[in-house]
Amino acid sequence: MALLAGAPRAPGEAARSLATVARCEMDGVVDTGSGNYLADCVERAEAEGHGALLVRLDTPGGSLEATRDIVRAFLASRVPVLVWVGPSGAHAGSAGVFVTLASNLAAMAPGTNIGAAHPVVGIGGQDPEEAGGRQLARKVENDAVAFVESIARQRGRNEKWAASAVRDSASVPAERARELRVVEHVASSEEDFLAWADGRGVEVAGGDTVRLATRDARVVDLAPSLSQRVVHALAHPSVVYLLFMVAALGLVAELSHPGALVPGLIGLVALVLALVASSALPVRAGALALLLVGAGLIVAELFVTSGLLGAAGVVLLALGGIFLVDRFDPGWFVDRSFHLTWTWVVPTTVVLAGAAAYVAYRGAQTRRLPQQAGDAGLVGEQGTALAAVGSENGEVFVHGERWRATSPTPIRPGAHVVVRRVDGLTLFVDEVKT
Secondary structure, three states: OOOOOOOOOOHHHHHHHHOEEEEEEEEOOEOHHHHHHHHHHHHHHHHOOOOEEEEEEEEOEEEHHHHHHHHHHHHOOOOOEEEEEOOOOOEEEOHHHHHHHOOOEEEEOOOOEEEOOOOOEOOOOEOHHHHHOHHHHHHHHHHHHHHHHHHHHHHOOOHHHHHHHHHOOOEEEHHHHHHOOOOOEEOOOHHHHHHHHOOOEEEOOOOOEEEOOOOOOEEEEOOOOHHHHHHHHHOOHHHHHHHHHHHHHHHHHHHHOOOOOHHHHHHHHHHHHHHHHHHOOOEOHHHHHHHHHHHHHHHHHHHHOOOHHHHHHHHHHHHHHHOOEOOOOOOEEEOOOOOOOHHHHHHHHHHHHHHHHHHHHHHHHHHHOOOOOHHHHHOOOEEEEOOOEOOOOOEEEEOOEEEEEEOOOOEOOOOEEEEEEEEOOEEEEEEOOO
C-alpha cells in the first residue's frame, strides 16, 4: 500500500531524513592552507553534529607535515570520514595516498588512480639515493613506509601495497585498488558513494562503532576560510614564479619612473605574496637568486645596450623557474608533474622580460627629454611683454604666469620674448625678432 503523505515515518526513515553529511574538497597541492582546512572540517563536522564527513580528493601530493596534520585529524575524528577520489581523471598521488588510507571508508571514481608515493626529487625525478646519498634516502623512505603502514594497519587496509606505493612508486586504477583492499568501493559520483555507505558500521576514535545513515542525507558544504583559500591558491610553482616576475617588473617600472608609486606598490605587494607562497612550497633559495640576478641584468642592458646582458638575463629567469621547486625536500611527497616546464617558463619569461625592457626603455627616453618643470623648465620658453622691459625692471607673461623681467635691450609692451636665464623670481629675456 502506498504511504500517505501525512502518515508517520518509520524510525529508521525519520533518522535518515534528518541526517546530514558535511562535505569539503581537497583539490590541488596538499599545503598549509589545505591541511588546515581539512583539519578544520573534521572539527566543524564534530561540533555541528553531522553524521559523516565526505572529502572529495584530487591531489598530486604535497607537504608531508600538512599531510600528517590531516591524517591526525582523520584518525582522531569521532565523525566517520569518507574519502571519494573523483571525478573521473582525478588521482590521489603521493601524499594523497596517506590521506585516502586514513579515512574510515574510501571510494574512487572510474578512471581515477592512486599511488606513486615514493619521494622523487630533482630535475628528471631522480631517486633520493642518487640526489642525496644512500643514508638520507633510506631514512626518508623508511620513515614514510612506517607512517603509511601504520595508517593502513589502523584502518584495516592493505599494508603491503601501501608500503610498495612508497618503496616502488606503485600506482593502481580504481578497480584494482578495490581488489587490493586499498579502497572499499568504486563509485561514479558522491551520491552513489553515500548510498553504498548507508547502513555500514565504522569504528571511530575512542573505539565506538557508528552506523552510517548517508542515503538521501542532506549535504552541507564546509567552505575554507579566506586565509586558507589564499595560502592554497598561492601554493603552486607557476603562481610563485609569476609573482616574482610581476614584483621584478613593478620595481623596474618604479626605478624607471621615480615617484610613480603605483608600479612600486604593485611590485612590493607581489613580492610579499611571493614570499608567503614560497613558505608554503619547497622553493630553492638559489633559484630565487637566479630570478633576481636575471631581472637585474635586463635592467642593466638598457644602460649598456650590448645585447649580451639582456640575453643572459632571460636565460637566468628561465633557469630560475625550472629550478624553482626543490623536489629533494624530504618534507614533500609530490608527483613528478609538480614543477615548471620549459614550455611554460620560456614564453612567460620572454613576455615579462620584454615588458620590463620596454618599461625601462621608455623610462630612459623620458630622462633624456628636456626638463619641463622648475626654473630649468622656463629656459627657452616664449611669452609676451606686458609692460616695457628694460635693464632694471619689466613684466612678462610666460607659462600662464606674470613674471618680473629684465633685458639688456629695451623691449616694448606686447612684443614676443624668450627666456634666457632665471634668477629667483626674475626672468632674463630677449625679444624674439619676427
